[in-house]
Amino acid sequence: MTATTLSPSRTTGRAPGRSPAAIAGYAALDLRRQARDRVQMFFVVGLPAFMFVVFGLGSDEPAGSANVAMYVMVSMAAYGAVTATTGVAGSAAIERTNGWGRQLALTPLRPLSFLAMKTGLAMVVAAVPVTLIYAIGAATGASGTTSDWVLSATIVWAGSALFAVYGLAVCLAFRSDNSVGIASGLIVIMAFLGNVFTPMSGLILDIGRFTPLYGYAALARYPLTDGWTPTGTHDPLWLPVANVLAWTMIFAAVALWGLRRGQERV
Template sequence: MTATITAGARVSTTLRFAGYDLMRLSRDWSTLFFSIMLPVAMYLIFGAFQDYGNDRINDSNVTAYVMVAMALYAGITGAVGAAGTIAMENQTGWGRQLALTPLTAGQRLSANLIGIAVRAVLPILAVYLAGALTGAEMPTGVWASTLALAVVMSVPFGLYGIAWATAIPTAASVSIAATSVVVLAFLGGMFMPLSEGLLAVGRFTPAYGASTLTRYPMTDGIQSTVDGQLSDPDPLWWPLLNVIVWTAVFAAAVLLLRRQRR
């Protein structure tokens, strides 16, 4: 009974601390606006308001194809920003302040993961809601699977944000990380179709695996090229291997940078 009460108290404390972090986020209106409204605006401009939006990709339309890409980009940006901010705060004194409280390292980590997840999920849901209201068409199962994959594929980029914040422990690190994500998203084919040459290069970049896996239930691995043609389907193991390798690279970078700082 005592162990149960103690475990319950720890969970309650963790959730209260996570709630405190989320309350701080709710007061940061500029961050919320750009993390949610910018991807929605990009989806509307490049997806919902385009004449090619009704073109078909298997059982879905191009509007949905663009929606999934913008939702993933929104989730990645949210995860990078949240993780980078947390890492920067820990390095500039906030972590030492928390060490004086009854919170354990595991509780702090759990609370941080909740904050990162919320920062990733909110913009993804916002883009999907906009898509549902503006003509995105997919089978019901594809709606659910791409939404879940967009959330899962955003998480490894939290490590990417932590790596930047560890390497450059200043406020600028979060901006640099978020800006670099734009380049990665372009090379990963999130913003526009690529030429065959750029697509060959893009397959080795971090965003390719996340983008291709998220859209796989819709496209079966087919890539759209800049000339309007569709490529042969990429085997499923290509994006899977990409995600595994880059997640390991991000994790190793975080560990090495933290060891170096110590």
């Protein structure tokens, strides 16, 4: 048998571990593993859905072009989505730096390909709480225009990618088995400051506008509220957009720094 026969570049043109089929196969296995993690799925899917039922069910008061039930629905779907992307993407950083990362280093799967695959997986998992909570809302009286439903769901799901980058940044920076818990715990604090759980006002609201979850949640609710908060203040569209862009750059810079620092130690 000659070297030509063994060379993957002479047959498929790429190493086996870099082929789309191999990456898709690994992603499917990892997705099944995520689905079997009952504790994680409770916090990602069950808890936000429960909170919507408790705080949003039957709230028919108007909220912009929708009602309060839909306002709460969007907020809880956003919380579930960011919990999902933070946890899944953050676990990728831990796997990368621990024993599993050394196993992956023996395969042709490149570090950036691995992180990209995990980010994509996080977005798939994030679609679960968004779909479930929107379905519950549609069945229990949440109402709004067609554009409210379509645009808010799209922003909630797509915008949660910011927190995949956040999860990677925190876990690559701390490089500890507890870093996923730290990142998830900070999400709860940011949700309070970001006007996700309860309406803020005054100084707390002014501070909250600079926190990562504020811009994301405000942007998701913008189709409904046109920027008006429950306390009567107004955010121009550029404010949540600038918030999201700024935090995306910050988290991406921290994640790249953490990744390069890890490579320097190898």
